[in-house]
Amino acid sequence: AQKVTQAQTEISVVEKEDVTLDCVYETRDTTYYLFWYKQPPSGELVFLIRRNSFDEQNEISGRYSWNFQKSTSSFNFTITASQVVDSAVYFCVLSYGSARQLTFGSGTQLTVLP
Amino acid sequence: DTEVTQTPKHLVMGMTNKKSLKCEQHMGHRAMYWYKQKAKKPPELMFVYSYEKLSINESVPSRFSPECPNSSLLNLHLHALQPEDSALYLCASSQGSDRANYGYTFGSGTRLTVV
Numbered sequence: 263a264q265k266v267t268q269a270q271t272e273i274s275v276v277e278k279e280d281v282t283l284d285c286v287y288e289t290r291d292t293t294y295y296l297f298w299y300k301q302p303p304s305g306e307l308v309f310l311i312r313r314n315s316f317d318e319q320n321e322i323s324g325r326y327s328w329n330f331q332k333s334t335s336s337f338n339f340t341i342t343a344s345q346v347v348d349s350a351v352y353f354c355v356l357s358y359g360s361a362r363q364l365t366f367g368s369g370t371q372l373t374v375l376p
Numbered sequence: 377d378t379e380v381t382q383t384p385k386h387l388v389m390g391m392t393n394k395k396s397l398k399c400e401q402h403m404g405h406r407a408m409y410w411y412k413q414k415a416k417k418p419p420e421l422m423f424v425y426s427y428e429k430l431s432i433n434e435s436v437p438s439r440f441s442p443e444c445p446n447s448s449l450l451n452l453h454l455h456a457l458q459p460e461d462s463a464l465y466l467c468a469s470s471q472g473s474d475r476a477n478y479g480y481t482f483g484s485g486t487r488l489t490v491v
Binding site for chain 2: 299305306307363
């Protein structure tokens with residue numbers, strides 16, 4: 263079965279704090295993709311990063327960084343020096359199967375206070 | 377053009393109405409998807425079209441009828457909906473099997489209210 267768990271339902275931080283969003287996934291597929299998407303109040307899903315199951319290299323992009331660990335089936339996301347504009351729901355997403363359908367985690371509501 | 381365009385952005389319909397949601401992309405993506413998202417919940421897959429053929433129907437009620445007239449266009453026909461069908465309907469497309477470039481592009485969604 264495919265499953266994505268985001269244990270943190272809501273996180274609230276003060277601007278300029280660092281924050282890490284946790285994601286744990288389950289899949290029997292040997293080839294899969296993991297994504298992080300951001301959904302601001304306006305509703306659109308904004309792509310942040312993709313990782314495939316063969317690439318465990320961690321990545322930093324500006325204030326964002328990602329830690330992918332196959333050994334623990336985790337794909338965590340860190341925002342450094344958070345800003346109010348980072349306030350949104352963040353989804354960790356697993357892509358699997360021949361049709362590459364997506365399984366979403368339940369999402370983490372991040373609120374960054376000024 | 378790197379967008380998925382959904383129309384309308386907002387729709388209010390009565391339970392006896394027939395309406396359609398439209399989704400369009402010109403990125404050459406051969407897989408297109410409909411997702412339904414209720415408030416404070418993650419999106420849930422409804423339908424997948426691959427090369428203009430329906431490949432997955434996640435046991436969606438027949439009052440939702442998808443259509444893929446061509447590789448750039450995806451419609452969702454609505455008929456006799458219930459108030460509990462009120463949600464954000466998201467369309468997405470994907471690039472397929474190229475590992476280096478694989479990804480999804482989502483539209484901004486249609487907020488549907490059934491009264």
